[in-house]
Amino acid sequence: MKKKLKLIILMLTMLLTFSTSVSAIPLASDPTEPANNSPTTTYWYSQNVFTSWIQSPNDIDFWNFVSPKTGFQELWIIPPPGTTYGFGIYEYGASSPLQYVIASGSVGLSSIYVPLVAGKAYTVMVLPFNGTYDDVTPYYIGHPVLFPY
Structure with a gap:
């Protein structure tokens, strides 16, 4: 049931993203850039699924959030x-x-499972590996707020 729910939410998120955006957001216009280039300057996120672009071989994105619960949590990415x-x-x-x-x-x-503590702050990092990036197609990340079991 959890996997089915994840898939439905992911499909809805992708549908909304692709139906509202047909081309890459220029780096200067991306609302998450340059704010997500440093863990101390990025936004604090409480939404369930978020997306951005790796726009160059040197672009590193950071996302901060506070865990809503204690225990092993799944975080996932779709590059x-x-x-x-x-x-x-x-x-x-x-x-x-x-x-x-x-x-x-x-x-x-791709998923990672990690023990988190409720009320504690965490940073997610995304970076290009071996110089690969796509400045047209976004990546998607999901984190514990989406799956509060």
Whole structure:
């Protein structure tokens, strides 16, 4: 049931994204840039699924959130086809990841499972791997607010 719910929500998110955007947002117009280029300047997110673009081989995106519950949580990413992205989660302000995965667009959804603490701040990092990026097609991330079990 959880996987079916994830798939339905993901499909709705992708439908809304692709139906409202037919081309890449220029770097200067992207509302998440340059704010998500540093864990200390990025927005604090409370939404369930969010999306952005890796727009160059040097673009690194950060997303901050506060965990709504304690226990193992699933965070996932769907990189664009033809890309490979590093995807990690850190305690806010830390330099070593709690969990990290190399996610391939040819695989689709890649998940990490990590123990989080309710009320504690965390940072998600997305970066291009081996110089691959797509400035036209966004990546998608889902985090614990979406699946409060």
